[in-house]
Amino acid sequence: MSEAALGALLIGLLFLCFAAGVEISLALGLVGLVGLLALKGWTVGLGVVGSVAWSNATSFSFVAVPLFVFMSAILLHSGIGRSLYTAVARWVGFLPGGLALASVLACAIFSAVSGSSVATAATIGLIAIPEMERRGYHRPFIYGSLAAGGTLGILIPPSIPMIIYGVMTETSVGKLYIAGILPGALLTLLFAAYIVGYAALWPSHAPRGDDVRLPLREKVRSLTEVGPVALLIVVVLGSMYAGVVTPTEAAALGAAVSIVLALLLRGLTWRGLVASFHETVRTTSMVMLIIIFASVFSHVVALIGAPKALFDLITGLGLPAWAVFTLVFMFLVLVAYALEELSVMIIMLPILFPLVTGLGFDPIWFGVVMIVWLEMGFITPPVGINLFVIQGVARGATMREIAVGATPFVLLMIVSVAVLFLFPQLALWLPQHLEPGR
Amino acid sequence: MIDGTSKAASFLGGVATFVIMALIAFDVLMRYFLNEPQLFVDEVVSFLQVLVVFWGLAHTFRGGGHIRVDLVTSHLPRRVRGWLRVVTLTVGIALLGVVAWVTWQSAWTAYRYGRVSAVMLYPIWLPMLLIPTGIALMGVAMSATLVRQVRAMVSPGATGDEVEDQGRAA
Amino acid sequence: PAPAGAQAKPVVWNLPHVAAPTYYHTINLNAFAAKVKELSKGRMEIRVHPASSLYPGPELIPAVVEGRAEIAPVLSAYLTDILLELGVLELPFMTGSLDEHRKAAEALRPFYAEAMAKKGLKLLTIHTWPSQQVFSAQPIRTTADWKGKKIRVYGAESAEIIRTLGGAPVSIPFGEVYTALQRGTVDGAVTSATNAEPMKFFEVSKYINYWFLNGASLEFLAVNQKAWDGLPRDIQQAVLDAFKAVRFEDKEWEDAKLWEARVLKRFPELGMTIVEPTKAEIEKARTLSRPAWDSWKKRTGASGARALELALKALGR
Numbered sequence: 001m002s003e004a005a006l007g008a009l010l011i012g013l014l015f016l017c018f019a020a021g022v023e024i025s026l027a028l029g030l031v032g033l034v035g036l037l038a039l040k041g042w043t044v045g046l047g048v049v050g051s052v053a054w055s056n057a058t059s060f061s062f063v064a065v066p067l068f069v070f071m072s073a074i075l076l077h078s079g080i081g082r083s084l085y086t087a088v089a090r091w092v093g094f095l096p097g098g099l100a101l102a103s104v105l106a107c108a109i110f111s112a113v114s115g116s117s118v119a120t121a122a123t124i125g126l127i128a129i130p131e132m133e134r135r136g137y138h139r140p141f142i143y144g145s146l147a148a149g150g151t152l153g154i155l156i157p158p159s160i161p162m163i164i165y166g167v168m169t170e171t172s173v174g175k176l177y178i179a180g181i182l183p184g185a186l187l188t189l190l191f192a193a194y195i196v197g198y199a200a201l202w203p204s205h206a207p208r209g210d211d212v213r214l215p216l217r218e219k220v221r222s223l224t225e226v227g228p229v230a231l232l233i234v235v236v237l238g239s240m241y242a243g244v245v246t247p248t249e250a251a252a253l254g255a256a257v258s259i260v261l262a263l264l265l266r267g268l269t270w271r272g273l274v275a276s277f278h279e280t281v282r283t284t285s286m287v288m289l290i291i292i293f294a295s296v297f298s299h300v301v302a303l304i305g306a307p308k309a310l311f312d313l314i315t316g317l318g319l320p321a322w323a324v325f326t327l328v329f330m331f332l333v334l335v336a337y338a339l340e341e342l343s344v345m346i347i348m349l350p351i352l353f354p355l356v357t358g359l360g361f362d363p364i365w366f367g368v369v370m371i372v373w374l375e376m377g378f379i380t381p382p383v384g385i386n387l388f389v390i391q392g393v394a395r396g397a398t399m400r401e402i403a404v405g406a407t408p409f410v411l412l413m414i415v416s417v418a419v420l421f422l423f424p425q426l427a428l429w430l431p432q433h434l435e436p437g438r
Numbered sequence: 439m440i441d442g443t444s445k446a447a448s449f450l451g452g453v454a455t456f457v458i459m460a461l462i463a464f465d466v467l468m469r470y471f472l473n474e475p476q477l478f479v480d481e482v483v484s485f486l487q488v489l490v491v492f493w494g495l496a497h498t499f500r501g502g503g504h505i506r507v508d509l510v511t512s513h514l515p516r517r518v519r520g521w522l523r524v525v526t527l528t529v530g531i532a533l534l535g536v537v538a539w540v541t542w543q544s545a546w547t548a549y550r551y552g553r554v555s556a557v558m559l560y561p562i563w564l565p566m567l568l569i570p571t572g573i574a575l576m577g578v579a580m581s582a583t584l585v586r587q588v589r590a591m592v593s594p595g596a597t598g599d600e601v602e603d604q605g606r607a608a
Numbered sequence: 609p610a611p612a613g614a615q616a617k618p619v620v621w622n623l624p625h626v627a628a629p630t631y632y633h634t635i636n637l638n639a640f641a642a643k644v645k646e647l648s649k650g651r652m653e654i655r656v657h658p659a660s661s662l663y664p665g666p667e668l669i670p671a672v673v674e675g676r677a678e679i680a681p682v683l684s685a686y687l688t689d690i691l692l693e694l695g696v697l698e699l700p701f702m703t704g705s706l707d708e709h710r711k712a713a714e715a716l717r718p719f720y721a722e723a724m725a726k727k728g729l730k731l732l733t734i735h736t737w738p739s740q741q742v743f744s745a746q747p748i749r750t751t752a753d754w755k756g757k758k759i760r761v762y763g764a765e766s767a768e769i770i771r772t773l774g775g776a777p778v779s780i781p782f783g784e785v786y787t788a789l790q791r792g793t794v795d796g797a798v799t800s801a802t803n804a805e806p807m808k809f810f811e812v813s814k815y816i817n818y819w820f821l822n823g824a825s826l827e828f829l830a831v832n833q834k835a836w837d838g839l840p841r842d843i844q845q846a847v848l849d850a851f852k853a854v855r856f857e858d859k860e861w862e863d864a865k866l867w868e869a870r871v872l873k874r875f876p877e878l879g880m881t882i883v884e885p886t887k888a889e890i891e892k893a894r895t896l897s898r899p900a901w902d903s904w905k906k907r908t909g910a911s912g913a914r915a916l917e918l919a920l921k922a923l924g925r
């Protein structure tokens with residue numbers, strides 16, 4: 001059998017396994033193993049599986065994954081994240097769609113300590129959704145803004161998917177973090193503009209309360225409620241940019257400070273700690289098993305020589321780089337509607353990364369694009385992780401309502417990818433110019 | 439019994455995360471304030487990470503934490519879906535069996551050659567052993583589900599559907 | 609001999625490596641692989657997998673020893689357990705230049721081959737990475753300058769050297785070294801000049817300090833003996849001839865020098881200062897770093913003692 005045929009067969013087998021409902025991680029492992037046995041025989045084939053498992057599981061940079069999940073869980077269980085929403089609502093509540101606006105802004109602020117979109121959506125959603133429901137906001141509008149706001153958690157640093165991207169492509173996680181700041185701000189503004197515009201056009205979908213304009217004194221006082229989160233932002237981001245810690249270490253420091261804060265504010269119970277333990281392990285095991293088995297699979301892809309063959313094929317077409325990128329991105333958008341995106345990123349990176357950077361696109365820039373794409377995937381049905389989170393937080397919300405509410409935000413994300421394409425400096429300017437400590 | 443073991447292993451993974459956090463924080467403080475970086479931390483931390491990842495697998499499985507795609511299966515007739523799950527569970531268990539065996543071989547070889555870590559020269563067979571044990575535990579947990587799934591298919595009056603809500607894409 | 613025209617399936621070997629696709633090791637190995645294909649008339653194909661795309665660096669040695677790779681480089685940088693005695697010339701301050709290193713390595717060739725044979729490996733070629741130097745934010749001119757400096761290291765030996773010189777060894781993942789240098793998380797990092805160029809360390813460190821912690825860093829291309837024995841005689845010969853035809857070893861040593869000279873010319877243009885400590889200071893550092901030798905001797909036992917004796921003899925000390 002030729003290697004191209006083997007490659008096609010394996011990809012077919014992979015999708016068959018996905019469709020049959022084999023766990024995504026195990027499907028990757030199975031197909032990877034079959035490929036390795038076919039290509040390299042028992043000894044070498046299995047050898048790769050063993051070494052891949054060991055080297056990925058011991059990769060120090062991945063340590064930030066459990067640490068950020070742990071920190072988020074502690075913040076959730078100790079209620080520290082919630083007061084943030086109340087405070088922000090005091091400031092922007094008077095605007096059209098004020099509570100939804102506050103949700104997105106609170107998500108954006110919380111993103112500066114949280115590395116995950118699930119944690120961001122859940123933490124802010126837990127308090128924001130009931131508030132808006134009580135006020136009589138249109139349900140899809142509520143769920144959409146929370147689902148979308150939560151995804152800012154992975155674009156605004158720190159970010160678990162950026163860590164995964166950085167480790168897999170040997171791109172500096174620190175640079176990726178900085179590169180996410182301006183696009184994150186842009187996306188937050190786009191979300192905010194949409195919310196205000198929507199609420200202005202359909203006032204009945206976002207009724208105003210009577211307590212809208214608070215005196216400045218009241219607003220300033222509310223800032224103290226932001227204190228713990230602000231302190232965490234200083235610890236996590238400040239220590240990193242001051243050069244005290246690496247991005248991985250910042251995660252540990254953030255988790256440690258969260259625990260101390262939670263203890264001081266008496267928000268942490270033993271039950272909460274144990275629950276945080278299990279949540280941390282659950283997410284880490286799931287993600288890392290996908291990473292490990294996807295890595296086995298991508299070894300097969302590399303052995304077949306697929307990335308180079310694809311690159312040669314596509315450059316052979318003579319298309320301009322922008323056309324290739326557009327095709328790649330359209331393909332990704334289709335995928336975003338079908339599969340679980342984080343695993344797709346992990347599976348596709350070994351092929352996509354050499355292709356896209358080979359065409360002359362910047363690795364950091366492409367990292368930011370992939371993160372925005374992930375954000376999009378997280379709020380597109382049927383498999384969008386934030387849709388499930390909102391469904392879990394807002395009892396009684398239907399998948400349809402959430403997906404409908406999220407759709408305008410998907411369009412805004414596509415817009416921001418277009419902006420990133422036309423103005424790559426939006427992502428690249430800060431990492432090039434932010435160089436303290438020299 | 440299996441649930442208890444899985445849960446205990448997952449709890450240990452949580453404790454390991456806590457220790458990782460404390461060790462790195464300690465290293466940072468020692469390095470920044472006393473100029474005494476703790477060289478051992480990196481390697482101990484990466485070994486502990488193996489525990490977090492692999493010993494958490496079984497409990498994650500029991501809680502339906504390993505993502506699956508139900509795009510197709512949710513449209514299938516109940517009994518077909520149930521039998522398909524028998525197949526996918528069997529396939530998964532077989533894979534885990536092979537992986538447990540090969541990672542056990544790696545650990546055994548590391549023990550025989552006396553392989554050590556790069557910087558601190560810690561023997562690595564011990565953390566390596568965490569992999570096959572964790573994988574095997576997940577295999578056992580899957581086998582228990584397989585037994586329940588087969589029962590649900592063949593015992594009279596049973597639903598014949600996929601058991602529990604495990605592993606739905608979420 | 610196979611009848612002409614009867615195209616049997618070619619033997620395919622995978623050669624994993626850590627070097628980037630554009631690095632001279634990869635270029636030379638690709639040239640070698642192409643020559644093998646030509647000389648064997650397409651009956652043998654060696655696939656080079658650069659940039660750790662098949663096995664990560666630390667797994668290369670165990671992989672070829674256990675037969676999980678047919679052919680692989682044994683890098684002195686990754687000698688942590690198996691074949692430890694091969695690292696004798698990379699002991700701190702053992703050699704002071706690529707030429708001195710090569711001369712000693714040639715003299716030790718039978719010793720290397722014998723040590724590898726004991727682990728079921730056949731030694732094919734001995735070549736090198738450029739010398740290991742220190743990048744730093746502040747110049748390190750004297751042994752006193754090492755005191756209290758946080759230096760990023762990647763192995764037991766380099767950690768030991770930094771410690772004996774009074775510095776503080778730090779372990780940071782390779783991908784984060786740039787940011788750590790940039791933001792002053794560490795004061796310096798040990799790596800070769802040519803490795804530092806693609807990683808753009810020159811953007812974030814002002815000094816490269818030529819202490820010659822190692823005059824060079826050897827790499828042995830090894831083949832698993834069982835895999836070798838499985839090859840037909842004429843293909844074995846084709847492999848050996850291919851090395852000669854592309855002047856593999858000479859080319860590698862020349863390139864190490866050439867690449868280093870090239871980046872050294874570039875660094876000042878990029879605003880870096882090259883620090884060359886005096887002979888006396890390096891001598892002082894050599895004396896100070898003796899404990900690193902002692903702990904190596906303890907770990908390697910009798911074979912290490914023999915290696916050391918041969919190395920010192922070859923270097924005329």
Ligand code: NA
Pocket residue numbers: 110111112113114115116152153154155156157158159
């Ligand atoms: Na974030």
Ligand code: NA
Pocket residue numbers: 336337338339341376377378379380381382383384385
């Ligand atoms: Na999706």
